[in-house]
Amino acid sequence: MSAVLQSSEDVLLPTRRVVTEQRVVAILVGLLCLALLVAIALPLWALLSKSFLNANGEFVGLANFARYFATPALVQSLINSVMVAGLATCIVVPLAFIYAYALTRSCIPAKGLFYALALLPIFAPSLLPALSFIYIFGNQGFLKDLLFGATIYGPIGIVMAQVFYCLPHATMILVAALALSDGRLYEAAAALGTTRWRVFLTVTLPGARYGVVSAAVVVFTLVVTDFGIPKVIGGQFAVLATDAYKQVVGQQNFSMGAVVGMVLLVPAVLAFFVEQILKRRQVALLSARAVPYSPRPERRRDTALLMFCVLVGGLVAGILGVAVWASFIKYWPYNLSLTLSNYDFAEFEPDGWQPYFNSLKMAALTALIGTPVIFLGAYLIEKVRSAVLGRFFAHFLAMLPMAVPGLVLGLGYVFFFNAPWNPLGALYGTIAVLALNSLAHFYTVAHITAVTALKQIDGEFESVSASLKVPFWTTLRRVTVPICMPSLLDIAVYLFVNAMTTVSAVIFLYGPGTKLASIAVVHMDEAGAIAAAAAMATCIVVTAIAVKLLHLLLDALLLSRLQRWRVRTG
Amino acid sequence: MRRWLLAAGAAIALAFGTGAAEAQQRTRVTIYTALENEQLAPFKQAIEAAVPGVEVVWVRDSTGVITARVIAERENPRADMIMGLAASSLLMFEGMNLLEPYTPAGVDALKPAFRDSTPPATWTGMDAYLGVICFNTTEARRFNAPTPTTWQDLTKPEFRGRLVMPHPASSGTGYLMVAMWLQQMGEEAGWRFMDALHENMAVYTHSGSAPCVQAARGERVAGISLDMRGARERTQGAPIEVIIPAEGTGWDMEATSIVRGTRNLEAARRIADWVATRQANELYSRFYAVVAYPGVTNTPTNYPANAEARMFPNNFTWMAENRERILAEWSRRYESKAAPRN
Numbered sequence: 001m002s003a004v005l006q007s008s009e010d011v012l013l014p015t016r017r018v019v020t021e022q023r024v025v026a027i028l029v030g031l032l033c034l035a036l037l038v039a040i041a042l043p044l045w046a047l048l049s050k051s052f053l054n055a056n057g058e059f060v061g062l063a064n065f066a067r068y069f070a071t072p073a074l075v076q077s078l079i080n081s082v083m084v085a086g087l088a089t090c091i092v093v094p095l096a097f098i099y100a101y102a103l104t105r106s107c108i109p110a111k112g113l114f115y116a117l118a119l120l121p122i123f124a125p126s127l128l129p130a131l132s133f134i135y136i137f138g139n140q141g142f143l144k145d146l147l148f149g150a151t152i153y154g155p156i157g158i159v160m161a162q163v164f165y166c167l168p169h170a171t172m173i174l175v176a177a178l179a180l181s182d183g184r185l186y187e188a189a190a191a192l193g194t195t196r197w198r199v200f201l202t203v204t205l206p207g208a209r210y211g212v213v214s215a216a217v218v219v220f221t222l223v224v225t226d227f228g229i230p231k232v233i234g235g236q237f238a239v240l241a242t243d244a245y246k247q248v249v250g251q252q253n254f255s256m257g258a259v260v261g262m263v264l265l266v267p268a269v270l271a272f273f274v275e276q277i278l279k280r281r282q283v284a285l286l287s288a289r290a291v292p293y294s295p296r297p298e299r300r301r302d303t304a305l306l307m308f309c310v311l312v313g314g315l316v317a318g319i320l321g322v323a324v325w326a327s328f329i330k331y332w333p334y335n336l337s338l339t340l341s342n343y344d345f346a347e348f349e350p351d352g353w354q355p356y357f358n359s360l361k362m363a364a365l366t367a368l369i370g371t372p373v374i375f376l377g378a379y380l381i382e383k384v385r386s387a388v389l390g391r392f393f394a395h396f397l398a399m400l401p402m403a404v405p406g407l408v409l410g411l412g413y414v415f416f417f418n419a420p421w422n423p424l425g426a427l428y429g430t431i432a433v434l435a436l437n438s439l440a441h442f443y444t445v446a447h448i449t450a451v452t453a454l455k456q457i458d459g460e461f462e463s464v465s466a467s468l469k470v471p472f473w474t475t476l477r478r479v480t481v482p483i484c485m486p487s488l489l490d491i492a493v494y495l496f497v498n499a500m501t502t503v504s505a506v507i508f509l510y511g512p513g514t515k516l517a518s519i520a521v522v523h524m525d526e527a528g529a530i531a532a533a534a535a536m537a538t539c540i541v542v543t544a545i546a547v548k549l550l551h552l553l554l555d556a557l558l559l560s561r562l563q564r565w566r567v568r569t570g
Numbered sequence: 571m572r573r574w575l576l577a578a579g580a581a582i583a584l585a586f587g588t589g590a591a592e593a594q595q596r597t598r599v600t601i602y603t604a605l606e607n608e609q610l611a612p613f614k615q616a617i618e619a620a621v622p623g624v625e626v627v628w629v630r631d632s633t634g635v636i637t638a639r640v641i642a643e644r645e646n647p648r649a650d651m652i653m654g655l656a657a658s659s660l661l662m663f664e665g666m667n668l669l670e671p672y673t674p675a676g677v678d679a680l681k682p683a684f685r686d687s688t689p690p691a692t693w694t695g696m697d698a699y700l701g702v703i704c705f706n707t708t709e710a711r712r713f714n715a716p717t718p719t720t721w722q723d724l725t726k727p728e729f730r731g732r733l734v735m736p737h738p739a740s741s742g743t744g745y746l747m748v749a750m751w752l753q754q755m756g757e758e759a760g761w762r763f764m765d766a767l768h769e770n771m772a773v774y775t776h777s778g779s780a781p782c783v784q785a786a787r788g789e790r791v792a793g794i795s796l797d798m799r800g801a802r803e804r805t806q807g808a809p810i811e812v813i814i815p816a817e818g819t820g821w822d823m824e825a826t827s828i829v830r831g832t833r834n835l836e837a838a839r840r841i842a843d844w845v846a847t848r849q850a851n852e853l854y855s856r857f858y859a860v861v862a863y864p865g866v867t868n869t870p871t872n873y874p875a876n877a878e879a880r881m882f883p884n885n886f887t888w889m890a891e892n893r894e895r896i897l898a899e900w901s902r903r904y905e906s907k908a909a910p911r912n
Contacts, residue, residue, distance in 0.1 A: 071898075071901070072902070073901050073905040076905070134789070138789050139788065139789045139790070140787060140788045140789060151772075153772070153773050231776050235772070235773040235774075236737070236773050236774045236905075238905065242740075242776065245740065245776065246737070246739045246740045246776075248638050249632075249634035249635055249638050249740065250634055250737070250739045250740035250741060250742075250776075251739060251893075251897070252634075252637050252638050252641050252662070254638075254641070254642070330807075331806060331807045331808065332787055333787065333788055334708070334788070334807060334808065334809060335807055348607060348608070349607055350607060350610040350611050350614075350628065350630070411638075411642055414639065414642040414643060415642060415645075418642075418643050418645065418646045418648070419645055419646065420645055420646045425646070428648070429648065507631065507635060508635070508638070508639050508642065510629070511629065511648070512598075512600050512627035512628065512629055513627065523607060523630070523631070524607070526632055526777055526779060526780075527606060527607050527608075527779070528779060528782070528783045528786070528799055528802060528803055528806075529607075530783070530787075
């Protein structure tokens with residue numbers, strides 16, 4: 001219906017403005033595609049194309065694949081990966097859904113605090129939960145009896161650490177999905193005397209369907225591609241990502257590493273098409289006539305949800321707290337006296353505190369460039385009608401990085417940006433290329449967040465603007481950006497925090513003088529200075545939390561200024 | 571939006587500005603290294619004192635990561651030199667024609683095993699590192715595990731599920747040990763020994779130093795790991811003994827090379843000269859028991875005595891040539907079965 005209206009409007013409108021606006025769209029979409037090609041597709045291809053070459057760079061067709069699939073251990077890794085990822089997804093998504101539901105659809109107190117608690121894990125390098133779980137459940141752990149003799153080194157440890165690590169990603173997407181909804185639907189349901197359970201099944205759940213599937217897809221691929229956790233706590237439970245590590249770092253066999261990288265891309269490509277199918281069914285929830293839903297207090301529901309949030313948030317904080325505590329310990333487990341000496345990084349790390357400041361600079365750069373680019377990109381993909389092919393292509397590229405293990409993306413950057421013919425070679429080894437790499441690495445979740453937020457705004461805003469002869473950029477600036485400001489801030493914080501903590505992609509890319517704090521954590525851990533590693537990780541966590549607090553403050557300010565429409569007055 | 575862009579522009583300028591400001595009169599020599607963190611500062615100081623006009627810039631990472639990185643950058647090398655990297659990695663680079671031939675002045679004074687004997691010489695040995703057993707005496711008492719003195723001792727039932735070693739496909743140290751057992755015992759007996767060892771193994775780690783860290787922290791009773799780490803964990807207060815079994819142990823050496831295509835060839839050559847000096851070797855011996863220069867001996871604190879006598883005569887060429895075959899067999903025996911142990 002609206003598509004028909006739209007095309008008839010196109011015909012009726014004076015042609016000149018339409019043409020220029022379309023041209024602007026075409027140029028912008030073109031630029032977006034180019035940027036995504038340079039940041040994501042070309043580096044990836046630079047590495048993945050090696051899966052068809054032998055060690056001497058000669059083309060061997062599918063021989064590497066044949067050899068890889070002939071290895072019996074592969075099938076096991078594949079099964080292990082899918083099993084662990086499936087299990088983690090089944091645990092995380094319901095947890096995150098209830099949590100996000102409590103944050104958006106109930107009247108529990110201290111929502112900001114609970115949201116921040118759920119986001120805590122992304123403030124920490126993934127090494128940190130693995131360290132914590134070893135301190136808690138390892139053979140010397142103080143709660144190891146809770147495992148009833150089972151070992152933390154293996155699938156149990158991986159799933160536990162992954163649940164912790166993925167919770168914020170899922171929560172973020174689901175909060176975006178549940179945040180906006182049309183209050184009129186609930187009023188209608190209430191007026192008809194519909195039971196709460198039925199309202200949940202027929203209004204809430206369908207409305208959040210896109211978010212739930214996105215969250216599941218994100219968690220699944222995150223678990224499949226992460227190698228940090230299985231490396232530290234997985235024992236000999238082989239998964240695909242550690243297979244890639246074994247090939248590349250253990251045996252310097254890039255061809256086979258690329259083969260594993262290709263196998264890892266399969267879930268992402270599948271996920272992309274699932275998402276495309278789903279997208280067609282999703283209807284915008286927030287039509288132009290919508291009234292934002294605001295929950296009313298309800299004692300029993302609120303108490304139950306509050307207890308749930310206290311439990312989950314408390315566990316998250318506790319796990320992180322163990323690592324912070326460990327950073328003050330002299331020598332676990334034989335000398336538990338407390339000390340500040342682990343924070344004297346010059347003792348453990350030749351560059352002292354420098355990596356920390358490098359990380360700050362890099363993370364700020366990632367957030368400052370990434371947020372406008374990602375949001376504008378999502379807007380073009382979601383809200384603009386022309387340049388169909390370009391938009392589809394851009395969306396596909398945007399969904400790709402999530403499926404790529406950092407190791408693969410990082411090596412791809414080495415091959416692409418260090419190639420003698422590449423004019424961008426000057427960037428190699430600089431903070432800028434590290435920022436670009438982090439942006440590419442974390443593009444997908446930020447993109448999904450932006451798209452999810454945008455999907456909930458009715459396309460009628462654009463239609464009305466078009467019929468009022470207002471160009472789309474004015475609508476974007478005056479309507480869309482202000483409505484989406486909370487999501488924009490979320491994206492900025494997400495990028496900043498992930499850039500602070502990322503390891504696997506940048507470990508091949510840092511140059512002299514651009515070592516990052518997260519890499520220093522890995523190095524100190526490898527050197528056996530576990531407490532110092534925990535200390536540096538604690539600095540990262542504290543910084544990220546400070547940024548988050550700033551975010552909350554800004555959010556509060558914005559909410560009072562730009563988001564006044566959300567509050568119903570009379 | 572405009573303010574965002576301005577801020578972003580400022581941030582970019584900041585990122586580049588600092589890079590430009592660092593340009594100095596001295597020649598910056600970028601050295602890729604797998605030396606331990608704590609060694610970097612004294613090494614830098616010593617090199618800059620010995621070779622005036624040179625500024626050393628390190629890029630440090632684990633052996634596997636540095637090796638992968640050098641190969642990944644082969645089209646356009648970024649390092650001027652490689653220092654303190656396993657000789658097996660440097661041999662691989664030599665085969666790829668990535669190293670600049672150079673024979674440092676005074677290299678003839680070094681022990682023969684630490685010299686590149688096949689001309690043109692591309693690497694200079696510095697020190698040797700050994701595989702050792704880190705044995706946690708506190709935990710051993712709890713489980714009545716006897717102090718191992720031979721490799722076979724590790725197959726005793728007291729160690730079941732309490733042993734840890736590096737995965738040979740992930741870690742150079744792991745492969746070093748597997749290759750050593752096969753050479754020392756012969757293939758058939760070597761595999762039989764590893765079958766028995768596998769019964770006791772809790773986990774194969776992805777890093778060569780992790781097993782000793784795990785043993786030091788009482789996660790395991792014994793870990794097969796790197797010598798350096800054992801000595802240091804003990805110095806830090808871990809209740810471990812660092813043991814080299816009587817039959818001898820696997821080792822590799824750390825060596826230095828100049829990267830082909832460096833823009834600072836002259837400075838790199840002078841640093842390579844320094845690497846072969848007695849003075850430099852005295853620095854190495856602060857950290858390693860076995861160094862290239864004859865007569866320089868110093869056993870670092872808590873380092874096992876008799877290390878040099880117990881170095882198994884490793885055949886590096888055999889190790890390199892049989893790697894793929896051995897790893898495939900290893901994987902077939904110990905990885906393909908479903909049930910993860912421990």
